[in-house]
Amino acid sequence: MKKTDYLKWDEYFMGIALLSTERSKDPSTSVGACIVSEDNKILSVGYNGMPLGCSDDEFPWEREGSNLDTKYFYVCHAEFNAILNYTGTNMKGAKVYTTLFPCNECTKAIIQKGIAEIIYMCDKYASTDAVIAAKRMLDASGVKYRQYQPIGKDITLSL
Ligand SMILES: Nc1nc(=O)n([C@H]2C[C@H](O)[C@@H](COP(=O)(O)O)O2)cc1CO
Numbered sequence: 533m534k535k536t537d538y539l540k541w542d543e544y545f546m547g548i549a550l551l552s553t554e555r556s557k558d559p560s561t562s563v564g565a566c567i568v569s570e571d572n573k574i575l576s577v578g579y580n581g582m583p584l585g586c587s588d589d590e591f592p593w594e595r596e597g598s599n600l601d602t603k604y605f606y607v608c609h610a611e612f613n614a615i616l617n618y619t620g621t622n623m624k625g626a627k628v629y630t631t632l633f634p635c636n637e638c639t640k641a642i643i644q645k646g647i648a649e650i651i652y653m654c655d656k657y658a659s660t661d662a663v664i665a666a667k668r669m670l671d672a673s674g675v676k677y678r679q680y681q682p683i684g685k686d687i688t689l690s691l
Pocket residue numbers: 558560561562563579580581595603607608609610611632633634635657662
């Protein structure tokens with residue numbers, strides 16, 4: 533008889549998004565994203581980080597201060613990186629698994645790429661204008677979004 537405790541698709545892809553957070557250098561919020569085709573093939577992954585050539589050690593990770601001295605003007609979001617990391621040509625009907633609900637800017641890219649569904653884990657910025665605007669655009673463009681339902685399974689990796 534076959535093994536029954538295997539990972540279902542949602543668990544597998546959210547697991548990959550979660551593992552990707554381990555690459556982030558952001559001391560406060562690590563985000564991971566995994567883009568998957570309609571037929572469940574992984575197209576791309578990403579995590580939040582500074583642009584190429586912008587040193588993790590030299591650019592700021594602060595949350596508070598002036599625009600130039602905080603991370604927000606510089607850091608690439610996980611979903612944005614996952615979209616940019618894709619080397620293929622067709623994301624139509626794809627799904628994006630992300631550990632944090634996309635902001636308005638990433639949402640625009642998600643919509644323009646033809647991604648059809650967002651599966652997110654955390655929505656801790658739901659009350660911010662960025663996320664309210666994101667949901668408004670998603671609703672208008674018919675992109676679905678749903679929260680991932682945790683199954684309470686812990687997986688330990690020995691690396
Ligand atoms: N959906 C998202 N994907 C992301 O990759 N991020 C990144 C940008 C920052 O590096 C970090 C948020 O920092 P903080 O404001 O929680 O300290 O997460 C943020 C959001 C929120 O919209």
